Amino acid sequence: MYFQQERAFNTAMPYGLRRIESVRTMLTKSLTALVPFNTQEILTPGGICYGRNAVTGNLIIGLRTSLVNGNAMVVATSGGGKSMFVKLEILMLYLRFTKARFYVVDPENEYAPLVQELGGEVVNISVDSATHFNPLDFKYDKATKIPPHVAKAEFVLSLCEQIMGKEHILAGDKSLIDDALENIYKPLMESHYTAPCPTIKDLWMALNNQRDKRSKEIALALRIFATGSMQAFAQPTNVDMSNRLICFNIQSLGEQLKPVAMLSMLEYINTAVMSNERNDPKAATWVYFDEIYLLLRDSLSANFLYTSWKRFRKYNAYATGITQNVQDCLTNDTAYAMLANSEFVVMLRQTKDIDSVVELYGLSEPQRKYLLLAQPGEGIIKMGNSLIPFNNPQPKDTKTYKLLTTKPGEME
Structure with missing residues (x-):
């Protein structure tokens, strides 16, 4: 015309x-x-496919790294397709970006088949697990020249707070811990970082050998995790932590070990994110926290998440939280701040929390009905300022589907 x-x-x-x-x-x-x-469309050059626009039928091609911040939240009721959506994203990003690194916190042992199929490393964390990673592992950075006892001091102090209770930590404890850390890392530094890294058992021994009474009290609190029945984190690392896809399976953790495990695992992820950015600034790091409400229960791990959602962008890293209940996020200050700092939000089927979602994102009545009646794999994507209803059905007769599904009877 x-x-x-x-x-x-x-x-x-x-x-x-x-x-x-x-x-x-x-x-x-x-x-x-x-x-x-x-209608709105998303067609980002070099992006990955998130399904079809439910209005126009066009493909939704997006890339979280192109947003102001690439942090994400995936919310849906049980059975709404959260795990399938996240696994598909991991699979596509893993194949699309061959230098990117991935860390998955898996409380329900759902990601192991995919990780193993892609050649990744599954770290089973439990009292009787045969796989171990040492939270005191340290990799020297020539750019910052930070000594290991300085880098690990805050983690060990947080560990002691977790074990002993924050109210029982005294003002001088940090100095005692710092002295012990300097002693156990001395052989590593003298070897020019070729000797094995110390473990929590070494820290316990160093504190116990110090002459003052308070050091022995701290050592006594650490003993159960150093030589006792919960020494899962007092062993040298025996898995390939250099793998670019690592899944932490915490399904079998008991309640007593869980806070320490969370702290140790998050310390490793935080160190890895900063290390990855220094080694290859162009390679992104993707971190996934499934059932994120488990981490929000503990103040120390919740504080880590809050900091991560604000700082990861500076290190070319992107955090993703997966949860069932939006209401829990709205009533928790930390979770609400994480939602506010997430430019990418995936809303799948909602039931009891539908009104909270509508109010939070200003959804229209048709959008509300779409979420309420959505089938697995259907929902609304918020990418930046765009709100797009989408559908992404997966054919069930493929090996990929059987690898990704968590429905009983459909898994291989």
């Missing part, structure tokens, strides 16, 4: 005149796509 604008305009007007010969039938769904601002 480039040279027939006036004729086309008069043909479209409701006075019954046809000034052009071409005739085209359009259904309502196709016509709505022509109305300005009625």
Whole structure:
């Protein structure tokens, strides 16, 4: 119609005149796509596919790294397709970016088949596990030149707070811990970082050998984790932590060991994120926290999450939280701040929390109904300022589907 604008305009007007010969039938769904601002599309060059736009049928091609911050939250009721969505994203990002690194916190042992199929490392964390990673592992950085006892002091102090209770930590304890750390890391530094890293057992021995009474009290509190029945984190690392896809399986953790395990695991992830950025600034790091409400229960791990959602962007890292209940996020200050700092939000099927979601993101009545009646794999994607209803059904007769699904009877 480039040279027939006036004729086309008069043909479209409701006075019954046809000034052009071409005739085209359009259904309502196709016509709505022509109305300005009625539909939104996401077609980011170099992105990955998140499904189809439920209004126009076009593919949604997005990339979280192109947003102001690439942090994400995936919320849905049980069975809404959260795990399938996240696993598909991990699979596509892993294949698309061959230098990117991935860390998955897996409380329900759902990600192991995918990680193993991709050649990743599954670290089973429990009292009787055969796999171990040492939270006192240290990799020297020539750029910052920070000594190991300085880098690990805050973690060990937090560990003691977790074991002894914050109210029982005295003002001078940090100095005692710092002295013990300097002693156990001395052989490592003298070897120019070729000797094995010390463990929590070494820290316990160093504190116990100090002559003052308070050091022995701290050592006594650490003993059960150093030589006792909960010494899962007092062993040298025996898994390949250099793998670019690592899954921490914490399903078998008991309640007593869980806070210490969370702290040790998050310390490793935090160190890895900063180390990855220094080694290769262009390679992104993706961190996934499934059932994130488990981490929000503890103040120390909740504080780590709060800091991560604000700082990860500076290290070319992107955090993703997965949860069932939006209401828990709205009533928890830390979780609410994480939602506010997430430019990418995936809302799958909602039931009891639907009104909270509507209020939080200003959804319209049709969008509310779409979420309420959504089938697994259907929902709304918020990417930046765009809110797009989508569907992403997966054929069930493929090896990929059987690898990703968590439904009983469908897994291999």
